[in-house]
Amino acid sequence: MTPLRSSSSATGKPGAASPAAPVLTPLRDDMRDFLLTERDFEKVRALIHKRAGISLGSHKREMVYSRLARRLRSLQISDFGTYLELLEADERSDEWEYFTNALTTNLTSFFREAHHFPLLAEHAKKVGRPYSVWCAAASTGEEPYSIAITLAEALGDRAGTVLATDIDTQVLAKARAGVYTSEQVARLSQEQLKRFFLKGTGARAGAVKVKPDLASTITFEPLNLLAPDWGIREKFDAIFCRNVMIYFDKPTQGRILERFAPLLKPHGLLFAGHSENFSYVTRAFQLRGQTVYELAKGGGA
Numbered sequence: 001m002t003p004l005r006s007s008s009s010a011t012g013k014p015g016a017a018s019p020a021a022p023v024l025t026p027l028r029d030d031m032r033d034f035l036l037t038e039r040d041f042e043k044v045r046a047l048i049h050k051r052a053g054i055s056l057g058s059h060k061r062e063m064v065y066s067r068l069a070r071r072l073r074s075l076q077i078s079d080f081g082t083y084l085e086l087l088e089a090d091e092r093s094d095e096w097e098y099f100t101n102a103l104t105t106n107l108t109s110f111f112r113e114a115h116h117f118p119l120l121a122e123h124a125k126k127v128g129r130p131y132s133v134w135c136a137a138a139s140t141g142e143e144p145y146s147i148a149i150t151l152a153e154a155l156g157d158r159a160g161t162v163l164a165t166d167i168d169t170q171v172l173a174k175a176r177a178g179v180y181t182s183e184q185v186a187r188l189s190q191e192q193l194k195r196f197f198l199k200g201t202g203a204r205a206g207a208v209k210v211k212p213d214l215a216s217t218i219t220f221e222p223l224n225l226l227a228p229d230w231g232i233r234e235k236f237d238a239i240f241c242r243n244v245m246i247y248f249d250k251p252t253q254g255r256i257l258e259r260f261a262p263l264l265k266p267h268g269l270l271f272a273g274h275s276e277n278f279s280y281v282t283r284a285f286q287l288r289g290q291t292v293y294e295l296a297k298g299g300g301a
Contacts, residue, residue: 034069034079034080035079036064036065036080040080044064044068044084045060047087047099048099048103052104052224052226053249053252053256054104054247055247055248055249064103067102067103068083068099068102068103070102071098071102087099100167100168101170104171109142109187110142110145110146110188111146111188112142112143112146113274113291115290116291116292117146117147117150120133120150122154123237123269124155124160127237128155129155129159130160130161131160131238132160132161132162132163132235132236132238133147133160133162133237134163134165134236135147135163135165136223136240136241137244138171139166139168139171141164141174141176141210142180142184143240145214147160148160148214148217148218149196149214151217152214152217160217161217162217163218163219163221163232163236164218164219164221165221165222165223166220167223167225172220175220176220178209178215179200179207179209179210181206181207182206182207182208195211196211197210197211198210230259235262235263235265236264236265236268237265237268238268238269238270239264239271241256241260241272242271242272242273243273243274243275244273245276245281246273246276250281253278254281257270257281257282261284261285261295266295267294268294269288269292270285270292270293270294271293272291272292273291274291276291278293284296
């Protein structure tokens with residue numbers, strides 16, 4: 001959202017007309033703490049695309065400013081140009097992690113896109129135990145815990161395993177902790193809350209924490225989908241990659257999808273986000289149901 005400032009022409013004199021409503025005008029670059037030039041913005045877009053495959057639209061300038069300005073203040077750097085030079089000076093710098101985390105969007109909730117989970121349960125019952133899932137965008141943990149709960153309810157405790165990965169190390173730390181507010185778990189049933197969560201006490205009253213038995217079925221690991229080697233050697237019964245591809249351009253989407261194909265078992269399923277359509281991106285998968293894909297016959301592109 002564009003920062004705003006207010007102005008008013010009210011005189012405040014007795015008998016004067018009522019003050020007019022404040023006129024809100026966009027905050028200009030010279031009114032900010034830092035100057036984000038068009039050249040700096042284009043550099044940010046290029047760097048995050050190269051590093052994480054994220055395609056930032058030209059309308060994302062305000063978001064880039066607000067998120068990276070916090071980092072400039074923390075580092076006591078006076079302008080974006082200097083910060084970007086710092087990044088480019090060392091491709092292995094820890095600062096790349098902060099840069100990527102800042103520009104990663106993490107919107108998630110328990111049992112988001114709820115129609116997927118009955119399909120997962122049905123598939124798991126058909127395949128049987130042990131059942132394995134890769135959640136490729138774990139965020140703060142709501143999605144992988146929803147997957148683990150579904151597998152436990154369908155197959156029994158510890159009958160399934162989940163590999164949960166994300167490029168954002170900060171959200172992964174929150175996911176590992178497994179602590180959520182009552183609002184965040186509001187859509188869970190009382191039975192699920194009792195079976196899979198511990199109630200907080202004292203300073204944590206009102207919060208819940210994932211029980212160790214459920215947490216033990218999930219492995220959280222940092223992973224960049226653009227990395228040349230994901231380090232994954234196992235095959236999965238299902239892969240969840242939901243609401244991630246929308247941040248990548250079509251060629252990047254195609255390359256990632258074709259790398260998913262050999263990591264799925266022959267009967268495996270790929271779950272996509274509600275606004276994602278992979279049918280015209282790769283021939284490695286074919287649509288099976290609403291935003292659910294399976295390996296195409298013959299596989300490959």
